[in-house]
Amino acid sequence: MKKRQLFFISLIVIILLFALGCYFFFSSRQPGREALPSVNDIPRYEIEGEFFPDSGVFSGKEMVYYKNNEGEPLKELFFHIYPNAFNKKETAPFTAEEFELAYPEGFSWGGIAITKVLLDGVPAVFKTEGTILAVNLNGELNPDREVKVYIEFKIKLPKSPGRFGYFKDTYNFGNWYPILCVYDKEGWHKDPYYKIGDPFYSDIAYYNFTLYAPSEYILATTGEIVEQKEERGKKKWVVKTGPVRDFAFVMSKEFKIKEAYAGKTRVISYYFKEDEENGKKALEAARKAINYFSEAFGPYIYSTYSVVAADFYMGGMEYPNLVLIDRNLYKDGLMLEYVIAHETAHQWWYGMVGNDEIKEPWLDEAVTEYSTILYFEKHYGKRQGSEIYENFILNPYKFYQMARNTGPIMRHLSEFNDWREYDAAVYKKGAIMLKELEKRISKPKMIKALNVYYHRNFLRNSTVEEFIRAINDTTGTDFRELIFKMLREEKELNLAA
Ligand SMILES: [Zn+2]
Structure with missing residues (x-):
């Protein structure tokens, strides 16, 4: 009797452990775990x-x-x-x-x-x-x-x-x-x-x-190619997507391809033959970024992610599941990795959590720049992460500020005079503001707040109010006034020691 009861209890314990194991396994592994529309x-x-x-x-x-x-x-x-x-x-x-x-x-x-x-x-x-x-x-x-x-x-x-x-x-x-x-x-x-x-x-x-x-063309695209065949003397591709906010594609006869997996996501690097080494590096950076941001903010829910070298003078550009990268960046490994980490972070801030990029451009760009620094701190350590922050954000901002005042971070697109001013105010000053916030609330709390922000605004369009709500609810402190003060600051931000 005793034995049997013990056996019974063990059985319950085993079943419970198994169920818990399944829960954690699936909740952390499945990219499609989030409820999709x-x-x-x-x-x-x-x-x-x-x-x-x-x-x-x-x-x-x-x-x-x-x-x-x-x-x-x-x-x-x-x-x-x-x-x-x-x-x-x-x-x-x-x-x-x-x-x-x-x-x-x-x-x-x-x-x-x-x-x-x-x-x-x-x-x-x-x-x-x-x-x-x-x-x-x-x-x-x-x-x-x-x-x-x-x-x-x-x-x-x-x-x-x-x-x-x-x-x-x-x-x-x-x-x-x-x-x-x-x-x-x-x-x-x-x-x-x-x-x-x-x-x-x-x-x-x-x-x-x-x-x-x-x-003879090769297709890089948002979504997944589910069919590819010759028809009517042409090639036919059929593509299906998950829930995405835009659809982009790139075609070339010259693409070389390398791929790897980040969890269940197929990460694909499209590059040109003269850039084989950095084509691989691009793949690795994208894979690491997808893994890290998934772990920090919440899952990347799509089956593919393509990093596409292109004739593209603008540096990098985010589309859902696909980013365009200026092929000239494949000459400089560090810059390439920076841009890929940035564009990959956009899969969260712009992609899965959208916003009005005309009215509140800082909301995706500054959070994306901040996430890029998190990526470097994670993979290269605190010291090198700080160096990247100084070289890519703080110093360029100071340099710009010596010549002209950037003005406030939070502005409508029509209120910027040129790209340099936009870049200095939105990307650089915006990321500096988030670093300042981090100094006050701690890095784990910042990451936690972004995780909350992601889950609450998943596949929606967010606003500054949602961002503040996530920070406040995570910290239990009202940062509204401070955040708006920094977003609206005309001059340089008052940096904490
Ligand atoms: Zn961006």
């Missing part, structure tokens, strides 16, 4: 098209399944058609100083033509104005009602090594298709394509993408 609750894009590299033309059609979750009736739907910014020199999203970098061979025309719009299969009334496409909903679309918007379009890439364009070896498709504007309590956000910053704001959606292109 159902396909019916967020927009779904089905995009199909053919790319003609010789002319730089992409001919496509897009079906958007949209359910009105905005809580009030809508009369119109608005889409960004960013390629239209590339129509004219005056509206091209480049400042005068960077014009030559953006167009090394002179201005090159790019754009988008919307050729047909259907609403639930019926021709719709639509209008394009600048970078906005307005689709009339034929009366009102009530809350919880769904509509299918079909858009046919042709885009032309400019000869430009930017987010949207082509140059020597790569065709960069960033911000290229009609994407829904965000509707929130301020109404529709129909911001133009500003020349400074990453002037984007979008909601989470699912994407299916089917692409036809000449067979």
